[in-house]
Amino acid sequence: MPTQYITLKKNDPDFLNHLWGSKESNQRAIPVKTYNLGTEEESVTFELKEISKIQKPSKLKVVASLVKLKSFILILFPLFFVLAKNSVDNRFFDPHSMLLVSIATLLLFAGLNIRNDVYDHISGFDRVNLDSTRKPIRLGWISAHKASRISLWLILASAILVLPVALVQIELPRVIAVALILFFAGRFAKDNSYKNQHFGEFILFMLIGPALVSGYQVALGSGVDTEVLAFGVLWGFAVLYLIQVNNFSHIMTSSQSGIRNSMTKLGFDWSQKFLLIGWVVFIGLWVLFHYFYSSTFWAVFGSLLLIFWSIPMFMKISNIKSPMGSGLQTVRKEAYKTFIMMVFIFFMEILWALWADII
Amino acid sequence: MNYKIYSPQDFPAYLPKLNMLFDDLFSGGKGFRSKLIGFVSEPLSVAHSTQNLLAQTIEFIHNASLLHDDLVDRSHLRRGKKTAWLKYTPEYAVLSGDYLLARVMVNLSHFGNIKLVQYTSEMISDLLEGEWLQDSVVGDYFVTLEQLDRIHNLKTASLFKWCLRAPFIAQENYDKELHFILNEMGSILGQLFQRSDDLLDYDIRNDEGKAVLGDLKSGYLNSFGAFMTSGMTKAQLDHVIKSTTISELYLAFSNNPEAGKKAFTAKVEEFDHINTKLIDLYNHHLENLDKLLKPEQKALIKNLKPLTEVLYWRRKPSA
Numbered sequence: 241m242p243t244q245y246i247t248l249k250k251n252d253p254d255f256l257n258h259l260w261g262s263k264e265s266n267q268r269a270i271p272v273k274t275y276n277l278g279t280e281e282e283s284v285t286f287e288l289k290e291i292s293k294i295q296k297p298s299k300l301k302v303v304a305s306l307v308k309l310k311s312f313i314l315i316l317f318p319l320f321f322v323l324a325k326n327s328v329d330n331r332f333f334d335p336h337s338m339l340l341v342s343i344a345t346l347l348l349f350a351g352l353n354i355r356n357d358v359y360d361h362i363s364g365f366d367r368v369n370l371d372s373t374r375k376p377i378r379l380g381w382i383s384a385h386k387a388s389r390i391s392l393w394l395i396l397a398s399a400i401l402v403l404p405v406a407l408v409q410i411e412l413p414r415v416i417a418v419a420l421i422l423f424f425a426g427r428f429a430k431d432n433s434y435k436n437q438h439f440g441e442f443i444l445f446m447l448i449g450p451a452l453v454s455g456y457q458v459a460l461g462s463g464v465d466t467e468v469l470a471f472g473v474l475w476g477f478a479v480l481y482l483i484q485v486n487n488f489s490h491i492m493t494s495s496q497s498g499i500r501n502s503m504t505k506l507g508f509d510w511s512q513k514f515l516l517i518g519w520v521v522f523i524g525l526w527v528l529f530h531y532f533y534s535s536t537f538w539a540v541f542g543s544l545l546l547i548f549w550s551i552p553m554f555m556k557i558s559n560i561k562s563p564m565g566s567g568l569q570t571v572r573k574e575a576y577k578t579f580i581m582m583v584f585i586f587f588m589e590i591l592w593a594l595w596a597d598i599i
Numbered sequence: 600m601n602y603k604i605y606s607p608q609d610f611p612a613y614l615p616k617l618n619m620l621f622d623d624l625f626s627g628g629k630g631f632r633s634k635l636i637g638f639v640s641e642p643l644s645v646a647h648s649t650q651n652l653l654a655q656t657i658e659f660i661h662n663a664s665l666l667h668d669d670l671v672d673r674s675h676l677r678r679g680k681k682t683a684w685l686k687y688t689p690e691y692a693v694l695s696g697d698y699l700l701a702r703v704m705v706n707l708s709h710f711g712n713i714k715l716v717q718y719t720s721e722m723i724s725d726l727l728e729g730e731w732l733q734d735s736v737v738g739d740y741f742v743t744l745e746q747l748d749r750i751h752n753l754k755t756a757s758l759f760k761w762c763l764r765a766p767f768i769a770q771e772n773y774d775k776e777l778h779f780i781l782n783e784m785g786s787i788l789g790q791l792f793q794r795s796d797d798l799l800d801y802d803i804r805n806d807e808g809k810a811v812l813g814d815l816k817s818g819y820l821n822s823f824g825a826f827m828t829s830g831m832t833k834a835q836l837d838h839v840i841k842s843t844t845i846s847e848l849y850l851a852f853s854n855n856p857e858a859g860k861k862a863f864t865a866k867v868e869e870f871d872h873i874n875t876k877l878i879d880l881y882n883h884h885l886e887n888l889d890k891l892l893k894p895e896q897k898a899l900i901k902n903l904k905p906l907t908e909v910l911y912w913r914r915k916p917s918a
Contacts, residue, residue, distance in 0.1 A: 242879040242882070243876045243879040243880070245879065245880055245883040246883075247883070247884075247887060272880070273783070273880075275779060275783070276779070281775060281779070283779070285783075285880065285883070287876075492732075492749075493749070561735050562732065562735030562736050562739070563732070563735075564732045564735065564736055564742070564746050564749065564750060565735065565736040565739040565741075565742045565746065566739050566740075566741030566742050566743070566746075567739070569741075570741075
């Protein structure tokens with residue numbers, strides 16, 4: 241039995257129904273090719289698959305892929321930092337609000353991760369920049385329509401949870417307002433998602449760095465201080481670095497599709513240098529942060545350890561020769577490994593501080 | 600048809616060795632791309648002089664890419680003969696390739712269709728981009744099939760796309776939808792041709808007796824190689840890289856040669872399966888193309904339909 245295909249143009253009334261999967265009965269339309277992406281002539285060829293014949297892993301794996309469980313470290317570690325810091329400083333004023341905000345952030349993060357995948361699916365970004373990550377919508381495990389509904393419920397639940405905290409901690413609405421302004425500015429500034437534009441890169445840095453930790457700290461009733469803001473800058477920089485590495489791994493396909501970000505603008509050779517310098521700057525920020533807010537032991541030992549663990553990544557970035565081969569994926573993996581190592585050093589340092597506080 | 604000469608000015612006799620080099624170059628080869636021009640042009644009733652120009656254009660470009668390719672790869676043989684850079688000099692090989700590309704532009708601009716000139720230039724730049732990228736993945740044994748597909752789409756498929764679209768452009772038919780479909784069909788034909796050619800390297804349907812494991816030995820993991828090795832352990836991959844014969848390669852799958860051969864055959868079948876889906880996609884585009892053609896042009900469908908059989912399965916079209 242030959243595979244069934246259908247090609248639809250953007251102006252076809254069925255185009256969005258197929259993309260969203262909103263009117264599916266027993267067949268799911270899985271996009272296999274997108275043409276003239278982002279133009280009026282855009283069209284997509286879908287493979288029509290029997291839903292019952294789509295191979296899916298366990299539900300747990302589907303959910304983990306859908307909410308991008310692996311990326312939760314990006315919001316969990318800042319939470320841990322804020323909790324530990326305020327515990328050591330004896331400024332743990334409102335644990336109930338903190339608990340509610342923590343759960344709300346997790347739900348919001350999961351919702352936004354799904355939303356991002358839905359956006360990438362509808363915009364065609366995930367069909368241009370194919371990568372090794374399993375995308376449930378692209379693989380047909382779930383329709384974009386259903387995923388979108390789940391994400392809306394998660395975001396709504398998050399808003400409901402944060403509401404009582406906003407009434408108790410009067411500073412929180414201000415932080416949320418700033419975050420929302422940044423969020424919508426990024427959303428509507430250009431027609432690409434955050435990771436694909438210069439302004440968006442800055443907004444992402446603000447949201448995942450200073451705004452996130454300020455929100456946590458305010459929810460605790462402790463107000464914002466310079467240490468937490470400095471940590472936010474450091475964290476935002478590290479996350480943004482991972483995003484730049486990810487964009488670098490797609491540099492060729494992104495350039496061909498007209499996606500504009502720092503990497504596509506710099507080009508292959510300069511991006512390579514930019515990434516090398518970028519991590520040197522991060523190490524500099526790390527040293528400064530530890531010089532001001534940590535013990536001499538951790539400032540010296542932690543920094544040396546980080547430099548030592550960064551060497552393989554520096555080597556991999558320097559040795560990369562092609563925008564097409566496996567080298568890009570290796571760089572991406574190595575950058576993630578270095579990031580995890582950095583978090584591990586920080587984690588040990590915080591445990592040390594907590595232990596010292598107890599004894 | 601003599602593909603070598605379009606215009607008397609093409610290859611001046613006073614340049615030493617130039618004509619000898621081109622005689623050698625054009626005497627071999629199946630001329631499939633120029634035949635494809637004929638398959639498309641005839642049903643459209645494209646004037647024979649124009650067909651000749653288009654056929655020669657694609658052969659000039661293809662042969663220019665071979666001249667450069669052989670030098671880049673340091674290949675010693677082309678169509679069973681000594682390669683141009685070895686027989687003459689590397690300098691002559693580069694210059695004669697450049698010369699062919701220049702003649703293409705001269706002849707096309709004489710024809711006077713600026714869109715054809717523009718499209719041809721884009722195709723040449725795609726071809727070179729593909730060559731550049733392919734060279735950058737030599738020695739990369741972790742390259743993926745998807746990445747190689749993108750390279751082949753630039754390097755191989757760009758010529759197939761051109762063969763399908765150029766006769767329409769020469770007739771000043773610039774219908775967007777039509778060209779979009781032809782572009783996709785060309786892309787699939789190029790991909791199928793490349794994948795089938797890559798299978799020859801693993802002695803699959805190798806009726807023309809191409810040297811086995813040539814790509815692998817020169818450090819290039821071709822599309823089937825990338826497909827076959829995806830998910831292999833490092834030890835298995837090492838075994839594949841060191842293999843000098845197909846029987847040795849089987850042992851990468853299992854210590855038992857029979858079981859290894861069986862696993863290898865299963866991989867080939869899996870690869871054939873994904874390409875069958877690609878052929879289905881080609882046929883889907885062919886149906887859409889049929890709707891856009893005038894009644895007198897419908898013979899084009901009949902000409903294009905069997906190409907997947909010829910290019911991928913390397914057999915004569917079934918009835």
